[in-house]
Amino acid sequence: MEQTVKNPADGAPDYNFAYLDEQTKRMIRRALLKAVAIPGYQVPFAGREMPMPYGWGTGGVQVTAAVIGPNDTLKVIDQGADDTTNAVSIRQFFAKTAQVATTEKTAEASIIQTRHRIPEKELREDQVLVYQVPIPEPLRFLEPRETETRKMHALEEYGLMHVKLYEDISRHGHIATTYAYPVMVDDRYVMDPSPTPKFDNPKMNNMAALQLFGAGREKRIYALPPYTKVKSLDFEDHPFEVQTWEDECGMCGARDSYLDEVILDDQGNRMFVCSDTDYCAERQEAGHRGPQHHDQPLGSADRGKAAE
Amino acid sequence: MTPQPQSPPAQTSDLLPGFDHAAFDSNAVFRALLDAMSRPGRIYDLPVNISAPDGLNKAATATLLAMADMDTTVWMSPNCATKAAGDHLKFHCGCPISTDVKQADFAIARISDDLSFVTDLAVGNAEYPDQSATLILMVDEISDRPSMTLKGPGIKDTHSLCIKGLPESFHAWRAENHHLFPCGVDVIFASDTQIAALSRTTRIEVN
Numbered sequence: 290m291e292q293t294v295k296n297p298a299d300g301a302p303d304y305n306f307a308y309l310d311e312q313t314k315r316m317i318r319r320a321l322l323k324a325v326a327i328p329g330y331q332v333p334f335a336g337r338e339m340p341m342p343y344g345w346g347t348g349g350v351q352v353t354a355a356v357i358g359p360n361d362t363l364k365v366i367d368q369g370a371d372d373t374t375n376a377v378s379i380r381q382f383f384a385k386t387a388q389v390a391t392t393e394k395t396a397e398a399s400i401i402q403t404r405h406r407i408p409e410k411e412l413r414e415d416q417v418l419v420y421q422v423p424i425p426e427p428l429r430f431l432e433p434r435e436t437e438t439r440k441m442h443a444l445e446e447y448g449l450m451h452v453k454l455y456e457d458i459s460r461h462g463h464i465a466t467t468y469a470y471p472v473m474v475d476d477r478y479v480m481d482p483s484p485t486p487k488f489d490n491p492k493m494n495n496m497a498a499l500q501l502f503g504a505g506r507e508k509r510i511y512a513l514p515p516y517t518k519v520k521s522l523d524f525e526d527h528p529f530e531v532q533t534w535e536d537e538c539g540m541c542g543a544r545d546s547y548l549d550e551v552i553l554d555d556q557g558n559r560m561f562v563c564s565d566t567d568y569c570a571e572r573q574e575a576g577h578r579g580p581q582h583h584d585q586p587l588g589s590a591d592r593g594k595a596a597e
Numbered sequence: 598m599t600p601q602p603q604s605p606p607a608q609t610s611d612l613l614p615g616f617d618h619a620a621f622d623s624n625a626v627f628r629a630l631l632d633a634m635s636r637p638g639r640i641y642d643l644p645v646n647i648s649a650p651d652g653l654n655k656a657a658t659a660t661l662l663a664m665a666d667m668d669t670t671v672w673m674s675p676n677c678a679t680k681a682a683g684d685h686l687k688f689h690c691g692c693p694i695s696t697d698v699k700q701a702d703f704a705i706a707r708i709s710d711d712l713s714f715v716t717d718l719a720v721g722n723a724e725y726p727d728q729s730a731t732l733i734l735m736v737d738e739i740s741d742r743p744s745m746t747l748k749g750p751g752i753k754d755t756h757s758l759c760i761k762g763l764p765e766s767f768h769a770w771r772a773e774n775h776h777l778f779p780c781g782v783d784v785i786f787a788s789d790t791q792i793a794a795l796s797r798t799t800r801i802e803v804n
Binding site: 305306307311312314315316318319320321322323324325326327328330332333355356357358359439440442443444475477478497499512513514515516517518 | 619620621623624625627628630631632634635636663664665666667668669722723724725726727729731750751752753778779781783796797798
């Protein structure tokens with residue numbers, strides 16, 4: 290497992306520290322201060338074009354660029370994994386433009402930028418979690434007009450959202466929303482937690498770390514200060530529940546983490562592994578073993594057998 | 598070339614320097630402000646060394662240098678609005694300075710000033726509660742003695758905060774401000790070396 294890496298100080302000398310110019314950072318920083326003062330409210334900001342396409346985390350990158358300082362240690366995850374394209378490229382972006390230390394260890398990071406997961410390990414007060422958000426408006430699929438959704442938030446008019454959840458129940462017998470599950474923040478604003486699995490929703494409630502959300506295409510920033518009440522919407526007779534699995538992680542045997550399904554062949558064989566790669570690796574280092582774990586190095590005969 | 602006649606004041610030689618490092622120092626000050634605003638009542642040390650012009654103190658100067666620019670209007674109470682302070686902000690931040698408190702994005706005052714202006718500060722509106730002013734209040738001393746007990750988002754159980762010389766009327770205004778939520782004014786207390794903040798969500802019990 291990769292440890293914290295110091296990055297050389299001559300990464301991209303033609304750019305300002307952390308890519309964005311100081312005036313842009315100030316504008317984002319002002320939006321961030323408003324966002325923490327009004328938890329769950331979406332603050333408009335003048336989102337910039339970033340050197341990556343929309344949908345690749347331009348909102349999260351702008352928030353991180355405004356927050357990150359030379360002494361920070363950055364971790365970036367995509368669906369829980371440190372080693373996917375999106376995570377690697379954003380990590381390299383800041384290693385180059387801000388010359389900050391980067392890490393894959395949740396515990397060693399001071400800023401964690403995430404796409405669609407919250408790390409399994411409990412976060413601390415001295416950490417900041419930055420979410421990449423595609424569509425920040427939880428009411429958008431119910432009401433396409435921004436003027437109307439803004440009014441609905443102003444009037445605390447969230448009946449439509451409850452109707453949507455009720456229609457789930459009448460159609461499926463339970464609330465079938467499994468990701469981007471809407472939450473009520475501090476009894477006031479309904480907020481989109483970004484497309485995290487609803488499994489992660491309880492972690493948002495009273496989290497010790499500061500949570501910041503950036504939507505680049507939609508140009509919105511919102512935030513959850515530490516220790517803020519975040520409640521997943523539900524009904525008395527259909528209380529909110531997180532997913533549970535029969536299976537355990539094939540690599541580390543964890544039963545308490547969010548699992549990805551991996552198709553192994555075209556015979557219907559599959560395995561489940563932790564989506565949080567750091568959590569899984571840490572458990573394996575501590576000696577935990579799942580049924581599909583192989584202690585043999587790559588290319589050995591035993592390992593080939595294990596995969597069969 | 599003949600030297601052009603300079604439009605009046607501000608000889609750059611009279612000006613005090615701003616941040617040593619524009620990117621690092623403004624980031625460090627912002628992080629202290631972000632921590633302070635997301636954990637209301639917790640006290641943070643000013644992370645940079647900076648010189649303050651006559652009329653402002655160090656933490657207030659650092660806050661404005663980190664947060665204000667041509668997009669934000671600054672209002673200064675009559676006691677703070679010295680020529681040195683105005684020149685300093687115009688040079689380093691390029692911010693418009695208004696004498697109309699209603700226009701202010703950042704309003705700055707001393708705790709000993711007449712604070713009756715606070716009710717004129719912009720509070721935003723129901724659809725855009727972020728279009729509100731932030732009050733930077735310069736104070737002599739910030740401590741965690743329990744003269745106020747704070748609750749609300751950002752606070753695990755309670756935080757204690759004591760601002761030396763805080764007038765009674767301030768609490769009445771904060772109580773009113775809290776009822777306006779999501780509209781309202783956020784407050785940054787700035788002593789010479791420390792920063793603490795009150796978010797509009799913070800509930801204050803005066804002990």
